[in-house]
Amino acid sequence: MTPEQKATFEAFSKYDFDNDTRFQSGVSSLMNRYKKESIDSDDILERAQWFYYTKFVEPFDLDAFREWKAKKEADVDQEQKRFTFQELVEMIETGKEIPGIKQIPNTLNEGTPSQPKLNVRRKPWESVTE
Incomplete structure (x- = not known):
């Protein structure tokens, strides 16, 4: 799927058909005609929205x-x-x-370890003279 198709599908999903008076004037008669038959009204509504959108906004x-x-x-x-x-x-x-859950590989770091650059810190009981 191309980014353009995805953008078109997102725009179609968010389109405000409820407040589009031109769409509402046509869909009400369509829904009344198919209301008496045993046809899925959601499918009819989606097809009507698709038809309207492809005709007046953008085809897909x-x-x-x-x-x-x-x-x-x-x-x-x-x-x-x-x-x-x-x-x-x-x-x-x-x-x-x-x-x-993020899968973490069960391996150790395979790089070469670094060499220490600081001297080892003396413990309190170790004498300074040692």
Whole structure:
């Protein structure tokens, strides 16, 4: 997905269809016509919004928008998912990755250690003459 498509999808998602009088005048008759039939009103509304937006603002592919929207919702659901203690225990036992936990590699620093530049500090019981 290109950044332009993402920007278009974001703009479409945030467009204020409720206060657009030209859109509202046309959609009310459309919704009344399909209200009597057993058709998903959310789908009809989304298609009407898409048609209006592509005609008067900016054209885009509805199927690509739906894929982006589904992925975005899945990402939000995954981020907000809280696990029970038992679910966490099962994830740890089976070796599954726990979302939101940063994986730190189990290796040591492979660089060469630096040489000390300061003298070792004397302990109080060590004499100054030693």
